[in-house]
Amino acid sequence: MDAEDVRRRRRRIVVQGPLAPFADGLREDLARQGFSPDTIVDHAxxxxxxxxxxxxxGLxxxxxxxxxxxxxxxERRSVGVRAGTSERxxxxxxxxxxxxxxxxxxxAMAAVTPVDVLLSEYRRYLENERGLAAGTVKHYLRYARTFLTGLPGPLEEALPRLSAGQVIDFVRDWSTRRRSTALDMVTLPALRSLLRFLHLAGRVPSGLAGAVPAGRGRPRNLARPRAAGRGQVRAVLAGCDRGSAVGRRDYAILLTLARLAVRGGEVARLELTDIDWRAGELTVHGKGGRIDVLPLPADVGAAIADYLLHTRPATAARNVFITVKAPFTGLATSSVTVLVGAACARAGVSRFGPHGMRHAAACDLLAAGASMEEIGQLLRHAQQRTTAIYARLDQARLAELARPCPQGAPR
Incomplete structure (x- = not known):
């Protein structure tokens, strides 16, 4: 019996028992998701x-x-069967x-410890009262668990005694252990949010959110540029193999990030109906449920169209950008971050993420003489002080923009 005969026999899997009526439907469902024939046989x-x-x-x-x-x-593992027994x-x-x-x-996993119970309440607060995105809720809960499990003694005794000094010590210790530059952007806001919730819920006697340090960045990180340079962005775009399926997709994503200064999650959430080809507009679903309509540059539209026409897998998913391996679904926000990092490595430039490209767009506009209001409109910021953070440049670039003081002018 040759290999082809074995393959044919494997594909004639007969399912017996209570799940037999679902066998054909499962095969069709997996085929629609882009699974290979052999993988479909494995799942059958x-x-x-x-x-x-x-x-x-007897079930x-x-x-x-x-x-x-x-x-x-x-039971399967106990008899030595390992393949096909994992959750995945x-x-x-x-x-x-x-x-x-x-x-x-x-x-759903039942909350069995006091920390689990408190985090369940905190999750409902974040989702229902704050209306935060699922990714933000996930990160906030992770940092909240780290903080709560590190408190001395039982939770019901530790929270009423919680002090500002403990909060400061936690931030100092956490900063010492971590080497990531994301401390200020994620950890500190998450801790402030938890402390506000604990006070509102009556778990701590006084509001301690103000005890969380402002976090202006560590001295060793101040010299590290937050924005990607113009040459780096060009190198990353040029490094895409636009003759391959992955290269077409990555180029379209990277160009969208560079030209429209959108966030990584906003690119991941783009759907086919968000593109108005006739009007040349793109609808972006941003933070906090905000929806904006942006002009679609010709080069970005051409790159997306090239991907959709020649590369995008056939799938029921409505996302514009799809995974390259089955099941063919929309990209996660983390996938966009990984994609940008891989593009940096491919181009041989210092690693940056989607926000680095967003920041680069703000810096380029400021260097070209755009006002903060104009930059804020591109970045879709509600407050100009947020725009000032993104448009912050190093001293050398600020010096290039400064006008010389007229000689003899009064001071």
Missing amino acids: HRLADLSRWLVER ATGELTTMVVREFQQ ALAPVLGYLRRLGAVPPPA
Whole structure:
């Protein structure tokens, strides 16, 4: 029997048991997502194994809860089976069954510790009262857990005794341990948010958000340029292999970042309906639910059109930019950051991220004589003081813009 015969036999997987009615639908669903034929066969095997296991346990499809799935995984591992037993391996099969409503949705993890209970309350506060984006909520909860688990003694005793000195000590220790420059931009706002919540919820007697240091950056980082240079941006764009599928996509993303100064998450969230080709406009879904309509430059439109016509995989996803491996879904914000970092490495320039390109656009406009109001309109800032942060330049570039003081002028 040759390899082709083996492959044909593998593709004739017969699923028996309670999950048998879903076999054909699973294959079609995976094919629509762009999975290869061999990968579809692997998932059909997992469906067959899971269905057979349900028969052995006398369980119906509707009884396939999260706990039952874990029992299946543990039993398979106990007999030496490793392939197809992880959460990731079973995700396509379980995801399909759950979308159909054939099996119960995944069970939410119960809050079992005082920290878990408090973080659940904090999550509801961030989502319902503050209306923060999912990514921001995730980061804030992570830093909140770090802070709360580091408090001395039981939580119910530590919070009423929480002092400004403890807050300052936490920031100092955290800054010492971390080498990331993201301390000021993420950690400190997250800590202030948690402390405001704790005071509003009556967990701490006084407001301690003001005790969090302003965080002007570490001295060793002050000389590091926050913005990407114009030459660096050009090198990154030139480094894209526009003859390949990945290169076309990456070039379109990078050019959109460079020309429109949008955020990485805004590029990831772009949908096909956000592009008005006739009017030459692009709708951007920004922070806090803000929606802006921007002019679509000809070169950006051409790059996106080239990607859509020749490279974008066939998928039901409505996102403009899609992953290059199945399942073909929209890019995550983190994927855009990784993409920009990889482009920097490919071009041989110092690493920067989507915000570095956004900052570069602000610096170029300021150097060209644009006003803060004009720069703020491009960056879509609600307050001009925010624009001033993005448009901050080093002393050498500021000196180039300064006008000489007239000789003999009164001081």
